[in-house]
Amino acid sequence: MNRLAWAAAALGATAFLVTLAFTGGRSGPGLEPFVPKGLMTIPIEDVREIDVAALRGHWHFVRTQDGWRATQGTATAGFEVRLDSALKLLRNSGPDRVLTEAEVARAGAAQFGLAPPRLRIIVSGPDASVFAISFGVTNPMGLSHYARLDGSSEIALLPAFVAEEWERTGGTP
Numbered sequence: 532m533n534r535l536a537w538a539a540a541a542l543g544a545t546a547f548l549v550t551l552a553f554t555g556g557r558s559g560p561g562l563e564p565f566v567p568k569g570l571m572t573i574p575i576e577d578v579r580e581i582d583v584a585a586l587r588g589h590w591h592f593v594r595t596q597d598g599w600r601a602t603q604g605t606a607t608a609g610f611e612v613r614l615d616s617a618l619k620l621l622r623n624s625g626p627d628r629v630l631t632e633a634e635v636a637r638a639g640a641a642q643f644g645l646a647p648p649r650l651r652i653i654v655s656g657p658d659a660s661v662f663a664i665s666f667g668v669t670n671p672m673g674l675s676h677y678a679r680l681d682g683s684s685e686i687a688l689l690p691a692f693v694a695e696e697w698e699r700t701g702g703t704p
Contacts, residue, residue, distance in 0.1 A: 581654050590604035621697075624689065
């Protein structure tokens with residue numbers, strides 16, 4: 532009887548694996564299409580101009596038929612790739628947390644390092660659409676940067692790699 536139980540269990544496991552192989556596995560989480568969660572809503576391909584202002588300089592980039600070119604400031608070699616990467620991060624990487632106006636007032640706005648901002652990005656799209664964001668200091672753990680959208684009283688905590696990519700784009704260390 533014990534042998535028969537093991538044989539039945541093996542046959543059942545084999546049938547289960549064959550069923551998974553032919554049906555493509557289980558459905559559920561992880562199969563949903565990607566949806567950008569970043570704060571920038573302008574599609575990347577529609578971006579026409581970018582203005583980057585940091586403590587160490589100011590850069591202006593314009594998209595032409597041949598790609599990106601710097602019209603203000605000296606851009607480092609390979610800036611086009613870093614610029615495209617920074618745009619993707621700004622569009623796709625959502626905030627870790629958003630501090631409400633009341634939370635900002637309780638904590639004191641000065642501690643976020645947004646006056647003046649450490650880094651300011653202005654992205655211009657079609658039909659005079661503009662996205663402007665200012666980055667402040669990193670949070671105490673160093674994993675996120677405080678950021679504020681123009682016209683918003685809330686402060687978002689964006690992953691540090693978003694601001695760092697923009698700093699590299701402008702040639703700042």
